[in-house]
Amino acid sequence: MFGKFKINLITAGVFITLAVVFACGCGKNAPEQTSSAAIKAANADYVSYTLCLQVLKGIAQSDMVIPAGAQPHGFEPLPRDIAKIEKADFLFYINDTLEPWAKKLGGAKAFALDRNLPEVNPQDPHIWMDFDNASVMAQNMAYYVSSVYPDTEQQLLKNILNFQNEIQMLKRMYAQIFANCQSKQIYHIGHLAFGYLAKKYGLQFKPLKGANADSEPTPKDMAEMIKEIKQNNIKYIFTEEALNPQIAKAISQETGAEVLYLYTVEHITKQEFEQKLTYRQLMVKNMENLAKGLNCKA
Ligand SMILES: [Zn+2]
Numbered sequence: 633m634f635g636k637f638k639i640n641l642i643t644a645g646v647f648i649t650l651a652v653v654f655a656c657g658c659g660k661n662a663p664e665q666t667s668s669a670a671i672k673a674a675n676a677d678y679v680s681y682t683l684c685l686q687v688l689k690g691i692a693q694s695d696m697v698i699p700a701g702a703q704p705h706g707f708e709p710l711p712r713d714i715a716k717i718e719k720a721d722f723l724f725y726i727n728d729t730l731e732p733w734a735k736k737l738g739g740a741k742a743f744a745l746d747r748n749l750p751e752v753n754p755q756d757p758h759i760w761m762d763f764d765n766a767s768v769m770a771q772n773m774a775y776y777v778s779s780v781y782p783d784t785e786q787q788l789l790k791n792i793l794n795f796q797n798e799i800q801m802l803k804r805m806y807a808q809i810f811a812n813c814q815s816k817q818i819y820h821i822g823h824l825a826f827g828y829l830a831k832k833y834g835l836q837f838k839p840l841k842g843a844n845a846d847s848e849p850t851p852k853d854m855a856e857m858i859k860e861i862k863q864n865n866i867k868y869i870f871t872e873e874a875l876n877p878q879i880a881k882a883i884s885q886e887t888g889a890e891v892l893y894l895y896t897v898e899h900i901t902k903q904e905f906e907q908k909l910t911y912r913q914l915m916v917k918n919m920e921n922l923a924k925g926l927n928c929k930a
Contacts, residue, residue, distance in 0.1 A: 671781060674720035674738075676731045677704045678900040679760045680745060680773075682911050684724060686795050687773045691784045695720065700905035703845055703874050704730050704898050705823075709737065717741070721780075724773060730757040730898075743776050745769040751828060760897060761828040763806070766911060767799045798912040806833055806919060814927035819861055819889070821880040822872040825896040829918070835926070840883075845874050845899075854883065861887040868892050868925030874899040892921040 671692035675681035681696040688694060697713045698704055704726070709717075714737055717723050723738035725731045727746040735742045746769070751762040759765045774788045810833035817836045820826065823844035830837035840857050842849035849857075861869065861883070869889045871880035880891045895914040922928070 671722075671777070671784075672720045673722045673724060673777075674716050674741075676723065676725035676734050677898050678905070679726055679897050679911075680724040680769075682897065682909070682914075683745070683766070683770050683773060683795075685908065686910065687770050687788065687791050688777060689791050690787050691777065691781075691791075692722075696905075697723070700900055700902045702899075703896070705844065706846055707731070707733070709733055722777070726759065726769075726898075727757055743773075745772050747772050751832075753827065756824060756827050758825045758828060758896070758898070760911070761826060762832055763799050763803050763915075765828070767796060770795050798910075802912060802915050802919075805916075809919060809923050809928050809930045810835065810926075812929045813923075815864075815866065816926065817864065817866065818922065818926070819857065819866055819869045820871070820894065821869060821883060821891075822875055822894065822896075825872070825898070826894060826918075835922075840879070843875060843879060848876065848879065854879070858883055858886050861889055867927075870894045870921070870925060872896055872899065873901055892925045894918055894921060 671688070672695070673684050673688055673692040674695050674697055675684050676696075677698050678696060678700075681694060684692070684694040695716050697709060697716050698707055699713070717737050720741060723734060723742045725734035725738070725742060725744055727744050728735060735744070746759055749759055749762075749768050750764045752759070760769060770792060774792050778785050778788050813835075816834065817838055818826065818830055820837065820839045821843050822839060824837075824839050826839075827837050829835075838857075838860075840849050841853040860866075866887070866889050868891075869880065869883060869887070870892050871877070872894060874896070883889070884891050895917050897911060897914050900909070923930075
């Protein structure tokens with residue numbers, strides 16, 4: 633069945649990482665086949681959730697296990713979260729580093745999206761911040777569902793084509809905008825979420841040590857960053873919504889640099905969740921703020 637799906641995608645002119653088809657081991661221990669209208673897909677976090685809304689559009693009911701406003705690092709599911717997994721046919725998640733609980737709780741339903749990725753840094757679980765990785769993650773999801781529910785193949789094909797078009801558009805925009813920036817240094821009052829993105833576009837990602845949802849930076853680390861920002865005459869610094877805004881505010885006041893937001897996709901506010909912001913929309917917001925902060929000219 634995978635073979636057929638692969639051929640259809642190639643016929644449609646989509647770039648495919650062929651290895652995905654054969655190496656993912658999809659379908660093993662998969663749930664029994666039922667009508668596609670009844671498919672329920674649980675997603676560990678917002679990254680897989682937003683991919684699922686696009687890839688399984690018209691095919692499955694999607695749900696998110698991590699509540700809106702929470703983020704996956706260190707997350708421990710409560711009984712209400714586990715209930716969502718129990719009701720679902722699938723549990724999609726990013727990887728075992730970020731969500732070690734998913735495989736344990738999801739068992740045969742759990743499917744990690746991190747297979748056969750073109751860009752992998754074992755130290756950095758934020759794999760979706762590379763567009764080629766995001767593309768393969770979406771394909772992995774489609775292959776898996778198509779292996780269990782063959783009647784979904786045509787709809788999956790349409791959905792994947794739409795997603796691939798968005799990815800190609802993002803890649804074109806990013807390549808154009810970040811080819812010409814006055815600054816390349818992303819001073820980020822936040823955690824290590826944007827390393828893949830910076831690497832792909834030749835930017836230097838400088839996250840503040842210790843600045844994440846579970847801890848705060850030391851005064852020494854803050855002082856060092858403030859010194860660098862002043863020395864390099866940096867006009868904009870970046871932060872994330874999940875963090876205590878006081879840290880970015882303090883650095884901004886000390887240096888005169890203005891604060892801009894970056895969006896990790898893994899963390900989403902309740903309001904953004906209600907708006908069902910897509911991967912493309914969030915990555916466009918990142919592009920706009922980075923382009924402003926680094927003074928890039930398209
Ligand atoms: Zn993260």
